[in-house]
Amino acid sequence: MPSIELQSRRFTTDRLDTHAFVAGDPQKPALLLIHGNVSSAVFFDQVQAELARDYYVIAPDMRGYGKSQLEAIDATRGMADMSDDFAALLAHPDLGLAADAKVHVVGWSVGGNVALQLALDHGTRVASLTLLNPGSPKGFGGTKDVAGTPCYPDFGGSGGGTANPDFVAFLAAKERGSDAPVTPRNVMVNFYWKPGLALEPAREEAYLSAMLDTTAGATTYPGDVVDSPNWPGVAPGVTGMNNALSPKYLDQAGFAALGAGGPPVLWIRGADDQIVSDRSMFDFGTLGELGAVPGWPGAEVFPSQPMVAQTRAVFDAYQAAGGRYREVVFEDCGHGPHIEKQDAFLAELRTFLREQGA
Template structure:
């Protein structure tokens, strides 16, 4: 057990019962809540809404800020994740919270996997979205297993999904490991992957507690894997968190065809270790580097150019009538909202203002 105080002063914790689940929600109330525009934050993998508190507290009091714990994370109900729906179990859950609270049109902010969730929300109900902010989002084509143009490398997405998770990291999450004794401990993974090298902050214990709320197993994180005849010998199964982002289940490039095109802000760090054009969280990158043996070569298993894919899809979105802004932060890793909370808050406020109809 731990005595770390995880909810900051100025943030309230709500339990919201919807038709889909009982969700834990953090709220920074607006000065006039009944009239305020609402910003809804959606966290990424192996985390929770706790990570958004620094940005929530920096938003002006004219805005209401809510952060939703996804199923199997934070304080929300643990329910199985059907990966064959992509991230729709998550996006439908978030919409159910928004509907239960009768929020109307909202501004969505999604981090990492949460970026994919809010793009799915945009796809499903674009008329209910006022703006979208993506923080180090998963590629619109999913995580791993695609070429630069988004085409799938194999018919079973070999090397993608739950089978790529480090089993010792998963075990340490399940055991509640708060040490920094191993490269695979959550605290060490936070330092090496969630933030840029050299980052230090006073709330590291809170971020580790957030990571440790992750429910592990075949139905949740990381999910299940199946054998594959293709290198490296495994492919995503139909269950669990990591498999939701397999390209055979996940593709949100349909945003380029939407009738409503709210403005999009894309924020990412230039030193992001998780989402990049050749990230070491991609088995094809590890194969190319000789870390995973038997790599069949660049023609068969190239690393996924995640940033280039995101940029290309957002350019198509802009060409179709939407708009987007890219904000690349130097010396920033995967978590701009805790590394540069003032910058992120200012950018979100600017986006919200730009999305309002002209007088």
């Protein structure tokens, strides 16, 4: 059966000029696919085409990513800029959704945090959540336990300064090569999925191009950088995605309080994820322990952030309050289950959606 064609469209709201790929029949149940950091909706290309046989599938680019308008991210609002953007998109008359229509939301990586925020702030539009290796509800970096206790009062070790400056420079220069360890291509093939995954060359190039469509700098990725007297010497600023992910501004533990009134949740993660895990290779606690960042003060002061354990604790509390969630772990899989295990992902998602009557 031929794939459904993805339509590249633009929707102007009072917040943003948003680019989105749209596919399928607007009369069918709607799915909203939210991409991760340093990526775009292009990373959903194949699964969007498959899902569009049975659903109306909308895959937008976040502000400053992909082909959407460059607009600063107010990090002090956590994920709220992005969730408000997408709520405005869902209300756009040209999208074809009824004013009271609920959508099933799929969020990958930081897109999972945006999805959680959408449920918190615009819950009347959310029918269900499917979260693929989502960032911790307690933010990214600088916390030491399941409760999300900060390692330092200034939340040092999180924010815009957590990004490798060489990677940011390569991103800004639109570097397509692989001659340095932290070029966008090498970061993608070694961390976006489990190393060794063989993609068709054209697909790899398309995903690399999607990474390079990220606006690198102080307003989008990674955000402004602030010095800290605490190891490793950086604290969160006030603009950009990595600052928005800082636990100084992002605490979504309140999702648990939605309880029985909240949407059902399917949590899918790869067992070998190196980005979002209890020993993330992007976390200063892990890097310090490994000697990659000198001066590590030790595990009592700055351990690896238990990202998966923090997520599970919030979802367990959500379940105890009457909410519903299911955790599914794909073995031999890294950070991109929808790419690495596409058939298994689609099977799990379709089963979950059928359970919700979609």
